[in-house]
Amino acid sequence: MFSKVVTDDDLAVAVNTMREANTDLADYEIKDAKGGFPSSVVDSMVAFANTSGGVVILGISEKTFDSVDVDVRMLQSQLAQAARDRISPSIMADILVLHYSGKPVVVANIPELDVRQKPCYIRKDGRPNGSYLRTGDGDYKMTMYEIDRFMENQYRMARNDVVIVDEATVDDLDQTLLNGWLNIQRGGSFGGTTSMSDEQLMVNRRVLAYDAQDVLRPTVAGMMALGAFPQKFFPRLNIVFSAFPTSVKGDVAMGGRRFVDSQNIDGAIPVMLLAALRAVSRNIRHGAVVKGALREDVPEYPLAAVREAVANALMHRDYSLDAQGAPVRVELYPDRLEIINPGGLFGPLTVDELGKKGSTQSRNQFLSRILEDVPYTDIDGQVGRVVENRGTGYAIIEGSLADALMDPPVPVSTLSEFRIIFGHRRMTDQEGISYSRDNMRQAILSYLAERSSASTAELSNAAGVSSKTIREYLSGLMEENLVEGIGSKYSPKRRYRLVASE
Structure with missing residues (x-):
């Protein structure tokens, strides 16, 4: 949302900001307009209305950022006519005359249009050639793909x-x-x-x-x-998983590595979803918290949150012909996890409304309905459905991150893609603490107390230490007559149990 310029002080702040940057900014377009009404101003008005709104400022030099003499009445009239007659649909420009360095300056605050009215365009050029977006300090003509996405949002009718x-x-x-x-x-x-x-x-x-x-x-x-x-039939309707060695995509780590791991994940959505979870799981650290018998694994990123984000990306991505060459991307960096799908949020939904009651819009209504009833076995063996479609997916993501003491997700939506970012989880005080000799002994005894017996491998996996270390502790416990072996001393199938109390 842009900041309106409605007072002389607002104008001074805006001009000084541009003077420091030595250029126009995303929210401001300045023209000296000494020779009359600049025709390119209409492009900027359309671009502002189609993006996040902005301010047109006439009577300030683009080179020196000083005020110049202009025909105020003519500029006011031309701005009003452009907003009313030269742009479709018409926009409600708030046109003011302010002062900068003692000279009058004509200012037009251009509001962002409702999603149901986008894209607006210059009437004489038509929608294909007269639709613009604001990016940085410039106005850029929309591609047909961008126009089509706006039309889908306008009519809530994506049937790809x-x-x-x-x-x-x-x-x-x-x-x-x-x-x-x-x-x-x-x-x-x-x-x-x-x-x-x-x-x-x-x-x-x-x-x-x-x-x-x-x-x-x-x-x-x-x-x-x-x-x-x-x-x-659709080679790129898949998932591309990439684990990068640095926090900057494309940077080369020591040894010339660009990737720690990478994989093209193919198959139907249930197959890709499970494979993506496995790819993330094998590339993240699993910390441990000592709880009762041995340890409880705590992954860097809650897999429940990852699962929901990937499922949403596959279900809500853009399946139009123009987007079929772009995969869903799961990108793991040392400091974050990003999940990106083609196509921004659908309809009037905004990132600020995600996770709130009633805030759900489905680009692919039939696909999402089918996926509600597709059976799915998760990475932890739990059986359910691929998606719920009850508007709870984003809430699950937020809840899973909160339970893991992580910051909320950061959603970013543009016309062409949606991205959700999970920041790296900070380790708690309990995690990563090595077992002391006493708590390792007690953990092994607690583990055996909950089971009839256990092998060296089972104890090793549960404790996260080597089999050799486990055998050393078991030898000590057997010497204390607390644990006994079952089977031959040298058998790989040898198991251990607590000595029965007399």
Whole structure:
């Protein structure tokens, strides 16, 4: 949101800020306008209205940032006419005459348009050639992709997920995923699906659709949710996982490494989701807190939050033709984790409304509905569905980060992409503390007290120490007649248990 210029003091602050930067800024466009009304001002008015609003200032030199003599009445009239007649839809410009260094300056505060009115454009050039965005200190003509995204938001009608995959057939669906989805559909519709054939049910849910030749084929939604290998048809509708050695993308670490790990993750959405979680998990540290019997693993990033963020990226990404060449990206840096998907927030939803009651908008309505009933086994073995679609996903992310004593996520949305950033978790006082001899002995005894027996490997994995270290402690405990071995002393299958009290 831009800061309006409504007083002489506001104007002085704005001009001095630009003087220090020696250029226009994202929120301000200055012109000396000595020779009349500059035609490029209309581009800036459109760009401000399509972005975050801004201020047009006429009567200040772009080179010296000093005030100049202008025809105030003519500039006021031209600004008003441009806002009313030369731009579609018309914008409500707040036009004022202020003073800087003793001379009058014409100022127009241009508000950001409601998402339902974007993109506005210069009437004579038409929408394809007359739509602009404000970036930095310049006005840039929109691409057709950007115009299309604005139109989707305006009419709340993105239907790219129900486009038919021309070369695909029903045989390109994964039978295990499909059968699991069908079983859930049959069991949860209060009898509404009992009279439908599988084919009718898949057509009604837009998993399949008939093409122009009356051939039944998967839709984009059906292929991405239930396909055996969607990348056969859409090579870049996948996930690219990258773990970087430094906090700056592209920097080369010692030894010439650009990546610590990288992977192209393919498959249907449930398959990619699990693979992405595994990729993150193997590249982050898992701290430990001593709790009762041995330790409890605490990952750098809560996997529940990562799961929700990746699932949201796959479900809400832009599946339009122009965006099908861009994958979802999961990027792990030493100081943060970023998850990026093509396509910004859909409809009127803003980053400030994320996680609040009622704040949910679905770009891909049919895909999200299908994913609600796709069975999924998580990285920890828990069985559920790929998504809930109850408006709780972002709240789960915030809650998981808060439980891990982490800062809230940082969402960033532009017209072309959405990015969510998790800052690196700070270690608590308990984490990373090595076991002392006494608490290691007690931890082993507590672990065995909760089980009938345990192997050296099981104890080693639970404690996070080597098998050799565990054997040393076990030897001491056996000498104290607190623990006894089961089986041959030299057998790899040897187990240990507490000595029964008399």
